[in-house]
Amino acid sequence: MRRAPALPFLLVTVFLDMLGLGLIVPILPALMTTVTGDAGTAVLWSGLLGSTYGLLQFVVSPLLGRLSDRYGRRPVLLASLTCLGADWLAHATASGPWTLLVFHALAGACAGTYTVVNAYIADVTAPESRARAYGLLGAAFGLGFVAGPTIGGLLGAVDVRLPFFAAAALSLANVAYGWFVLPESRPGDRTTPLSLRMANPVGSLAAVLRRPVLGRLAYARFCADVARMTQQSVWAFFLTYRFAWDSTHVGVVMAAGALGGAAFQAWAVGPVVRRFGDKRAAVTGSLAGAASLLGTAFVAVPWLLYVLLVVGVLGSVAGAATQSWISRGVADHEQGTVQGALTGLGAVAEAVVPVAAGAAFGWLLAYGSPGLVFVGAAACAALSALLLAGTPDLRPVALGSSGRGHQR
Template sequence: MLRTKKAVIFIFFTVVLDISGLMIIFPIMPDILRSVGKLSISDAAIWGGVLYASYALMQFLFSPIIGNLSDSYGRRPVILVALGLMAIDYLILGFASVLWVFIIGRMIGGIAGGTVPTAFAYLADISNSEDKAKNFGLVGAAFGVGFVFGPFIGGILGEIDFRLPFFFSAFLSFLTFLLCFFYLPEPLDVGKRRKFKKKDLNPFATLIKAFLFRDLRILFLCFFIISLAHWVYPAIWSFWSKEVFNWGPGLIGASLACYGLGVAFVQGFVIRMK
């Protein structure tokens, strides 16, 4: 039981790092792009969209592949590799001096950020029927914490130096890697693993299978529209508030953290109300 609780805690922090890694860059993005790329605020907003899209694209393409790899080789090695990639990604971003390096760094981050399905699979492996809903709810809470923690830390540290949030995140990723390496057990027995096949490299196979269920198509479409509306706001907020209010990273991060609190409140409480 104690090992299970420790594993749940480590998975919680892994998901927090995933979401924080996505959100930590939002408050400092205007300063990064204007400093590195010598761009106007309007051009910086366009390149910011490219960086966000590169992260999301890699996450979309690699999430099903990573999930299949975890089914074949175990959850633990996949999570450890992802944490290692996160640390490398943050270091790349911290030292980057040209835009194309930032794009490569965000792409690596997107690949590493595709481990959320593996985190859910890990919890499913170690949870009994009584604890499964509670443990999955904890992952939902981790999303909320990441939405608050990421922009808040990014904004506060960005006031000191806009590269500092990356080095801080690299430290957290490396620390979590070490803790998981020494204390996170493998939940998937060898006998329950399946052989990895070439078709598992196709990221669209799972999506196509899902769309074969007619009743789910409308649900997926609605979720896509909601997600699109959800991410437009934080994607443009830092550039808009910089241009209109001349806010620095601290205020941008604090405002996005308030947005994250709203997300956490809805996910953690409102959707559970009966």
């Protein structure tokens, strides 16, 4: 099969993934209240579903990445999308919370979309073109984030379960599209062992972190994830507190920022990284992100907030550049394994940071200084930049090697 349709399919996959998630965000509380019978129980079950999903994603992602190295990217990706569609269909039809828990747990265990997509891009793009491809991926993510809640709110006004039927239909249609269109990027290597050490989250992370260069990049990406998740968790609450904005105003500003970020990643990331290289683009972008977060902590007037949003959009080059840098340092037959380990590490941030950031914000709010949460986020982004700046370039060396000769 031809490889030409691969990148468009991957972009559509990520867009639909995020669109499907966004569809249900504004209506999930109403559905959970309908299923459980009261709002208090709905909150508890929603938290349990989210935690179960994140835990199983952390546990299983390394295995899915390893399976994609051994058997190919295509079957793992299509299986992940099928599980996601089944999960949304369960949300649309379930009459009790236990059904939702079982299917959401299955979706978490099969949540290999981003693991496989990142590995797939490394398979089908030349190293000098990967930052552009990862930038386009970020743009697709952002567009789905903008479109999903809007469409979900409109559909939810018709029927509380309609957005879940729509999300399921999008996921399963994407499976059918991929079945007929998506080529295999690499046929797999049956000699790739499925050892317990490399297929469990602790062992796979240890194998990545032991690498002197790849390990530093993994730590840098984790710090960036912590900064990003902190901002996402408390940003709307902070704007409501600082400027007394209503939810509509906050939503419009968030949508504008997401659209700006999507446009920048789609059209500017590739040329910027080609001009400056992965390392300099990643370091500069991380510093821009840190500056944006630090400024947000003390912003006093709305116009300055908009300036800081633009700086943050420029800083989004760091994610694509770092991902490109990581992919260049991994042997072809282990792209899935490494991406799975990194997905698991990201799942830790997604599970822990929102709770910690929310608690810190609430505590600081009592003292009239909630913006200090952004100081902590800025420190994480600055630490990410420091780790990137101190990391030498690398060349592909298989996991499990002695570690010598990784650095140029």
